[in-house]
Amino acid sequence: MNKFKNINPTIIVIFGGTGDLAKRKLFPAFQNLYLDGRMSEKFQIIALGRAEKSDEEFRSYVLENLNTFSRKKGLSDPQTQKFLSHITYHSLDIDKEESYQSLSKKIEGIDEVFGERANRLFYLSITPSFITTISSNIKKIGLAGNAKQDRIIIEKPFGYDKTSAIALNEMLSHTFKEEQIYRIDHYLGKETVQNILAFRFGNSMFEPLWSRNFIDFVQITVAEEVGVEERGGFYEGVGALKDMIQNHLLQILCMTAMEAPASLEADDIRNRKADVLKSIRRIKPDEVDHYVVRGQYDAGVIKGNSVPGYRQDKGIAPDSKTETYVAMKIYLDNWRWQGIPFYLRTGKRMEEKQSSIIIQFKPVPHSAFSYGKEGMTPNRLIINIQPAMDIKLQFMTKKPGLSLSLRPAEMVFDYFSCSTMSPEAYETLIADALAGDPTLFMRWDQVEQAWDAIDTIQQVWKTIPPTNFPNYKAGSWGPEEADELLARQGHAWIQNTQSNIKEDILDDTDIQ
Numbered sequence: 001m002n003k004f005k006n007i008n009p010t011i012i013v014i015f016g017g018t019g020d021l022a023k024r025k026l027f028p029a030f031q032n033l034y035l036d037g038r039m040s041e042k043f044q045i046i047a048l049g050r051a052e053k054s055d056e057e058f059r060s061y062v063l064e065n066l067n068t069f070s071r072k073k074g075l076s077d078p079q080t081q082k083f084l085s086h087i088t089y090h091s092l093d094i095d096k097e098e099s100y101q102s103l104s105k106k107i108e109g110i111d112e113v114f115g116e117r118a119n120r121l122f123y124l125s126i127t128p129s130f131i132t133t134i135s136s137n138i139k140k141i142g143l144a145g146n147a148k149q150d151r152i153i154i155e156k157p158f159g160y161d162k163t164s165a166i167a168l169n170e171m172l173s174h175t176f177k178e179e180q181i182y183r184i185d186h187y188l189g190k191e192t193v194q195n196i197l198a199f200r201f202g203n204s205m206f207e208p209l210w211s212r213n214f215i216d217f218v219q220i221t222v223a224e225e226v227g228v229e230e231r232g233g234f235y236e237g238v239g240a241l242k243d244m245i246q247n248h249l250l251q252i253l254c255m256t257a258m259e260a261p262a263s264l265e266a267d268d269i270r271n272r273k274a275d276v277l278k279s280i281r282r283i284k285p286d287e288v289d290h291y292v293v294r295g296q297y298d299a300g301v302i303k304g305n306s307v308p309g310y311r312q313d314k315g316i317a318p319d320s321k322t323e324t325y326v327a328m329k330i331y332l333d334n335w336r337w338q339g340i341p342f343y344l345r346t347g348k349r350m351e352e353k354q355s356s357i358i359i360q361f362k363p364v365p366h367s368a369f370s371y372g373k374e375g376m377t378p379n380r381l382i383i384n385i386q387p388a389m390d391i392k393l394q395f396m397t398k399k400p401g402l403s404l405s406l407r408p409a410e411m412v413f414d415y416f417s418c419s420t421m422s423p424e425a426y427e428t429l430i431a432d433a434l435a436g437d438p439t440l441f442m443r444w445d446q447v448e449q450a451w452d453a454i455d456t457i458q459q460v461w462k463t464i465p466p467t468n469f470p471n472y473k474a475g476s477w478g479p480e481e482a483d484e485l486l487a488r489q490g491h492a493w494i495q496n497t498q499s500n501i502k503e504d505i506l507d508d509t510d511i512q
Contacts, residue, residue, distance in 0.1 A: 007434045008149075009042035009118040011110055013103070015134055016125035017047025017089070018061075021155070025186075026125060027062050027087075028070040029426040034083045035072060036423075038431055042114045046106065048092040058089035071424060094130055100141040107143070120150040121433060128157060132171055139175035153182045153433055156247050157238065158442075161458055162451035169444055182433050183442040187248045189425030191415060192385045194440070196255040196357075197269075199383075199391065206381075207260075209361065212340045216378070217491055219343045219358040220252050222385075223350035225302055227474070228324075232315025240326045241294070241454060241461075244346040250277065250450045251442070252385075253330070253344065256357055257337055266439040270446065277449035281331040288460045293481045295325035296466070297349040300474030307349060307474045321465045324348045325472060327482040328457075343486060345493070349474035355385035356496050377408040382496060389415035389422075 012030070014022055033039050047058060063084060090106055092099040111117050122144065124131060131154065144150035152172075159165025172181060187193055200206065209215070222244055228235040235243070254273035261268040283291050298309040310316055310324050325347035332342065361379040382392040391413045399407040415422065423431075432440055442450075472479040477495060486492055 007038070007040040007043075009040050009114050009116060010044075010121055010434055011107055011118045012043065012045045012121045012123065013107070014045065014047050014123045014125055015092075015094070015130070016049075017058075018049035018051070019125055021125045022047065023062075023065040024069045025424075025426045026123065026430075028066055029424065029430050031066055031070055031080065031083050032072055032423065032427050033431055033434075034086075035079055039434070042118065043086055044110050044118075045087045046103070047087060047089050048103070049089065050091065050093065052091050053089045055088050059084045059087055062087060094126075094133055094137075097137060097140065100137045100143065104141050104143055117146075117149070119434075120144060120146075122150075122152045124152065124154050128159075128168075131168065135172055135175045144176060144180065147177045147180055150176075151180050151182055151433060151436070152176055153184050153430075155184055157242060158183055158447050159451065160238070160242060162448065162455050165447055165451050169447070178444055179438070181444070182438060183444075183447060184429055184433075185247050185251055185442060186425040186429065187385075188251055188440040188442075189428040190385055191422050191428075192383060192389050192391075193252065193255060194428070195391070196383060201260050211336045212338055214361055215340055216360045216362045217341045217343060217489075218256060218360070219356075219494060220249055220256070220345075221354055221356050221358075221493075221496070222248055222252075222346040223352065223354045223477075224346075224348050225350060225353045227297070227307065227310065227349050228313050228316070230314070232313050236316060236320060236322050239322045240324055240346055240348070241457060245326055245328070245344060246450050246454050247442075249344045249346060250453065252357060253342060254446075256359075257332055257342070259336070264439070266437060269439050270443045274443065274445050274449060275334075276332065277446055277453060279332045279334040279337075280449075280453045281333050282453065283456050285456055285460050288457055291330075291485075292326065292328040292457055293479060293485050294323035294461070294466060295327075295347065295472045295479040295482070296320070296322065296469040297324050297347070297472055297474045298470035300349065300476065302349065302351070302475040309470050309474065310349075311470065321469060323461075323466070323469075325350075325478050325482075327478060327485055329485055341489060341491070343491070343493070345478065345482060347472075347478050351475055351477055351495075353387055354496060356388075357383040357385070358494050358496060359383075360494070376406070380494070384496070 014026060016022060030039070030045060053061075063080070066080070088106075090103060092103060107120065120143065122138065124134060126134070138144050144152065154172075159168050200210065251273075254276045257276045258269075258272040259275065261272050296310050299312065300307060300309075310322070311318055311320050316322075325345070327343070327345040330342040330344060331337075331339070359381040361381075363376060363378060367376060376396060377394070379396070380392075380394040382394065384390050384392070392410050394408060394410045396406045397409040399405045429440055432438070471481075477493065483493065
């Protein structure tokens with residue numbers, strides 16, 4: 001996980017170079033890496049698209065988007081102009097073999113200019129339906145024949161269920177070896193997600209507490225204020241379970257629950273994450289309704305603005321059964337976590353944007369204070385991923401005054417107070433791919449186990465459609481059934497909207 005490894009000369013080929021992801025995330029990421037001195041002096045970006053464009057036209061298009069989407073401003077400076085000189089455009093028809101032959105000649109010409117055979121990084125910023133065609137043509141033309149130098153980055157979704165994921169992986173394995181395939185999940189590039197490893201395994205004080213002996217439950221929330229926006233056609237065939245739970249939330253679960261790796265080498269870390277996914281207790285068909293809640297938002301109000309329901313959004317069927325919300329209870333059948341519930345939830349059109357991990361510790365076994373342990377605010381560790389980026393430890397302390405009474409307090413580590421220019425997730429992940437470090441990318445066995453963990457849920461939902469959609473209002477925290485999911489064990493969702501600390505939660509009763 002050394003982000004400052006020397007980067008070898010590299011040719012980066014972006015399929016979908018004129019697409020939304022490329023303009024919003026990829027080119028800003030490459031530009032920031034270049035300005036930070038994290039790119040090789042010898043590199044070339046080839047952006048692929050159907051239309052005919054000159055290099056100058058495309059560079060002007062990239063510059064315009066950098067001014068809009070890059071985290072660094074002042075983009076007309078000489079360094080940015082020099083960065084743009086490393087970008088060329090190439091018209092390519094994905095279905096025609098001769099287009100790939102032309103691309104191969106262009107790559108070979110760049111190698112001649114470099115004076116050596118450069119590394120090749122193929123970024124598939126395209127819909128999954130094109131992966132098979134692109135992969136087979138890359139193999140046929142021999143564009144990625146060097147396993148040590150050539151890599152491919154694939155965006156999610158990697159399949160749409162376990163069966164399709166296996167088929168896709170088998171197809172890719174005909175062209176690429178596993179060590180060449182970088183399956184990207186941008187959540188793993190976020191600073192606060194990576195910091196879970198540093199926090200857990202770089203400090204000794206929490207490790208003895210990080211188990212079923214001291215933790216009551218864990219909540220992982222990824223909530224969004226936005227709806228499906230312009231992605232209605234795509235989202236209708238996906239839903240929250242596949243779009244968020246199968247990848248983002250299960251990967252956060254892995255980082256939270258994994259055992260300590262023997263080293264920070266990629267395989268050591270990914271082995272421990274795979275262990276977590278294997279330990280997830282598989283839900284039986286007749287248990288799905290007991291452990292999983294699905295929802296779809298109706299019209300509502302968010303921050304004073306009226307918003308339509310999911311079925312009123314563009315591209316959505318008027319009787320759509322697609323879920324925009326999922327909450328589920330997960331158990332890990334292993335020594336560390338046996339019997340401890342992990343609550344996962346994600347949804348669109350929620351009350352506010354929030355991604356967080358909340359670890360609630362068990363109450364004290366006995367309280368000497370007059371109100372007893374029932375009056376105590378639980379100790380909690382809160383890791384905010386976005387939009388807040390901080391770690392909070394909540395605990396009880398003496399209330400100032402003559403009487404011996406308690407009140408909640410918290411200690412906060414705030415990322416924004418340390419740095420306001422942290423690299424974005426795609427910068428981190430692309431830097432690792434350039435360096436050949438797969439630590440933060442998903443290995444095939446992780447992908448397969450993640451699909452397997454939700455396979456039964458998918459099968460049941462295919463055969464038993466929901467009858468109560470829409471069942472939560474936009475601007476709320478989801479359907480009532482999600483509250484009942486936790487209430488059965490005496491738990492409740494912790495709405496981490498503020499500090500969750502109330503000055504007067506406890507009175508001034510003296511100790512008995």
